[in-house]
Amino acid sequence: MPRYEVFDHTADLGILFEGRDLADLFESAAFAVFDLMTELPAVEERRTHRFVVTGGDREDLLVNFLRELLYLFNGRGFLVRRCAVRIDAAGAPETSAPSRPAPSEAGRGAVEAVSVGSAPVPPQWRLEAEAAGEPFAPDRHRMKMEIKAVTYHGLEIRETPAGWRGRIVCDV
Amino acid sequence: MSITLQKLDEHRWLIPPSGGMRVPGILYASERLLKEAGGQEGARQVANVAHLPGIVRHSLAMPDMHWGYGFPIGGVAAFDLEQGIVSPGGVGYDINCGCRLMATRLTAEDIRGRLADLVAALFRDVPSGVGSRGPVKLSAKEERKVLVEGSAWAVAQGYGAAGDLETTEDGGRMAGADPDAVSDRALERGRDQLGTLGSGNHFLEIEVVEEVFDPVAAAAFGLAPGQLCVMIHSGSRGLGYQVCDDYLARMVKHAGELGLELPDRQLACAPLASGRGREYLAAMACAANYAWANRQMLMHRTRETFEKALGLSPRELGMRLVYDVCHNIAKMEEFPVEGKPVRLCVHRKGATRSFPPGHPALPAAYRPVGQPVLIPGDMGAGSYVLAGTEHAYAETFGSTCHGAGRVMSRTQATKASKGRAIGRELADRGIVVMAAGKGTLREEMPEAYKDLGQVVEVADRAGLSKKVARLRALGCIKG
Numbered sequence: 077m078p079r080y081e082v083f084d085h086t087a088d089l090g091i092l093f094e095g096r097d098l099a100d101l102f103e104s105a106a107f108a109v110f111d112l113m114t115e116l117p118a119v120e121e122r123r124t125h126r127f128v129v130t131g132g133d134r135e136d137l138l139v140n141f142l143r144e145l146l147y148l149f150n151g152r153g154f155l156v157r158r159c160a161v162r163i164d165a166a167g168a169p170e171t172s173a174p175s176r177p178a179p180s181e182a183g184r185g186a187v188e189a190v191s192v193g194s195a196p197v198p199p200q201w202r203l204e205a206e207a208a209g210e211p212f213a214p215d216r217h218r219m220k221m222e223i224k225a226v227t228y229h230g231l232e233i234r235e236t237p238a239g240w241r242g243r244i245v246c247d248v
Numbered sequence: 249m250s251i252t253l254q255k256l257d258e259h260r261w262l263i264p265p266s267g268g269m270r271v272p273g274i275l276y277a278s279e280r281l282l283k284e285a286g287g288q289e290g291a292r293q294v295a296n297v298a299h300l301p302g303i304v305r306h307s308l309a310m311p312d313m314h315w316g317y318g319f320p321i322g323g324v325a326a327f328d329l330e331q332g333i334v335s336p337g338g339v340g341y342d343i344n345c346g347c348r349l350m351a352t353r354l355t356a357e358d359i360r361g362r363l364a365d366l367v368a369a370l371f372r373d374v375p376s377g378v379g380s381r382g383p384v385k386l387s388a389k390e391e392r393k394v395l396v397e398g399s400a401w402a403v404a405q406g407y408g409a410a411g412d413l414e415t416t417e418d419g420g421r422m423a424g425a426d427p428d429a430v431s432d433r434a435l436e437r438g439r440d441q442l443g444t445l446g447s448g449n450h451f452l453e454i455e456v457v458e459e460v461f462d463p464v465a466a467a468a469f470g471l472a473p474g475q476l477c478v479m480i481h482s483g484s485r486g487l488g489y490q491v492c493d494d495y496l497a498r499m500v501k502h503a504g505e506l507g508l509e510l511p512d513r514q515l516a517c518a519p520l521a522s523g524r525g526r527e528y529l530a531a532m533a534c535a536a537n538y539a540w541a542n543r544q545m546l547m548h549r550t551r552e553t554f555e556k557a558l559g560l561s562p563r564e565l566g567m568r569l570v571y572d573v574c575h576n577i578a579k580m581e582e583f584p585v586e587g588k589p590v591r592l593c594v595h596r597k598g599a600t601r602s603f604p605p606g607h608p609a610l611p612a613a614y615r616p617v618g619q620p621v622l623i624p625g626d627m628g629a630g631s632y633v634l635a636g637t638e639h640a641y642a643e644t645f646g647s648t649c650h651g652a653g654r655v656m657s658r659t660q661a662t663k664a665s666k667g668r669a670i671g672r673e674l675a676d677r678g679i680v681v682m683a684a685g686k687g688t689l690r691e692e693m694p695e696a697y698k699d700l701g702q703v704v705e706v707a708d709r710a711g712l713s714k715k716v717a718r719l720r721a722l723g724c725i726k727g
Binding site for chain 2: 082083084085086087088089101113132135136137139140143147150153188203212214218219220222225226227229230231247248
């Protein structure tokens with residue numbers, strides 16, 4: 077099973093997650109979101125939804141991906157048990173994406189201004205996803221919490237010796 | 249280098265401008281509240297907001313400040329209409345999340361022995377929790393009317409009386425709402441959620457006026473000791489979240505065009521004078537109106553439930569709206585700046601408007617004493633009613649605190665409450681609580697929040713709003 081843990085953020089919900097590669101990292105994040113919202117073992121893979129999202133960089137791509145997944149539940153009443161993704165850095169080699177210190181790290185030091193303006197404007201990252209699950213049925217599915225949205229605050233994706241790690245803060 | 253706070257006086261702390269800060273930050277807090285405000289994170293967010301273009305005078309934090317995302321919770325910032333920006337993250341996902349206080353002709357004595365039944369009836373009749381649906385499914389045409397007319401739409405449908413509009417901030421209708429600025433996704437999410445409470449910290453609470461600090465203001469608001477009241481805390485539901493998210497995504501995407509250096513992407517914004525900025529404001533107004541219609545419908549359902557459960561006529565119950573305030577909003581308001589009245593766009597993210605006596609925006613009955621400020625506490629802590637002040641109008645763009653503010657995260661609260669029966673503990677204190685969500689009671693346990701009394705005391709002593717009355721909780725339903 078994909079790996080994640082929640083971390084303390086006073087008002088909201090922080091999630092740390094890991095993956096072997098970038099796609100696996102995104103799959104972990106998807107799992108975390110639905111595992112936190114509902115009792116996932118009760119959700120069956122009856123149907124799949126396919127979608128494509130783009131982003132200006134890896135972090136933006138992650139937020140847009142999770143937005144789309146949250147919309148599947150919040151807008152369409154669809155609970156996701158498992159999500160498979162494929163990521164293309166179309167025209168942009170991975171290393172060209174600007175790396176940015178997370179505000180959490182800045183949080184321990186100075187007020188660092190990180191340029192948003194220098195991020196590439198055209199979406200260069202593209203993701204294809206296949207989300208498997210079933211429609212929310214109140215009699216069978218127990219909701220544990222509502223996740224309103226994924227924020228950009230403290231957003232972080234980085235490569236580690238063991239693979240990839242990500243960090244998001246959700247509004248709950 | 250970390251953020252240094254300079255103590256200005258007993259309740260004010262200054263963050264001097266440094267780096268890209270355009271104005272200083274000012275935090276309203278006691279030493280104790282400052283300690284509970286989440287370390288450096290909240291103060292850093294106040295400093296971050298000070299980076300935004302066109303910010304006027306100060307980046308402010310109210311006494312219930314805590315670590316949010318982008319803006320701190322309890323953050324207030326005003327922007328010049330020509331040079332300034334509007335930031336969806338500075339309003340929040342739950343656009344026009346707010347509070348509504350209703351008073352009745354009953355006393356706590358009148359429902360003695362029937363409280364549990366009443367709470368159960370409210371829990372049954374008022375839709376709450378994740379995925380709950382409201383009493384109406386709006387047609388596309390009808391939904392557009394809700395978005396433009398707000399509370400007035402609800403009243404026209406029979407949910408309440410015309411007088412309710414007078415005692416709602418802005419008459420329960422924000423001007424400039426354009427449904428064409430709202431995405432199909434947001435419209436879809438709004439179609440069946442009108443009249444629902446929501447989840448998390450949203451609630452409906454039966455309260456009793458326990459203590460009156462200012463008898464003149466209390467009398468003007470129609471509040472007296474022993475009186476039974478109801479406080480509702482809810483917002484614009486999925487429609488508002490979607491509006492925020494849609495515009496945040498767009499503003500992040502186009503951030504490069506502004507050539508701004510922002511310390512947090514969540515602060516993404518658009519100039520007030522730009523097409524994108526105006527479009528967000530038009531969509532935000534729609535969500536604000538949706539929230540007002542929502543609270544108006546929740547109030548109506550509450551009134552019906554009280555009448556049915558207690559076997560009372562509308563006249564006997566006499567439930568009327570004391571006031572309705574929003575605490576997640578951006579609004580065009582006029583304030584004195586360097587001696588001249590100037591129209592500004594005030595962002596209140598977890599902050600309540602606090603308009604002074606005599607302000608034309610107030611209903612005639614409240615004008616002599618100032619605007620009612622409704623401050624809900626955590627589950628079981630009851631609420632406070634305060635009145636707006638001249639000082640807030642002059643110093644904080646007419647703003648004060650909005651609640652107790654969390655001191656423990658939800659995970660900390662869940663851990664800390666392990667092995668405890670929170671519902672039972674509250675019951676032992678005479679408070680009946682019912683919640684839809686499995687973990688809600690643990691996450692929302694009383695210790696997870698700051699002491700409401702402390703927050704209100706600081707708001708009062710710092711002159712941001714004056715204490716009028718304290719209400720004690722009797723029964724509560726949560727999502």
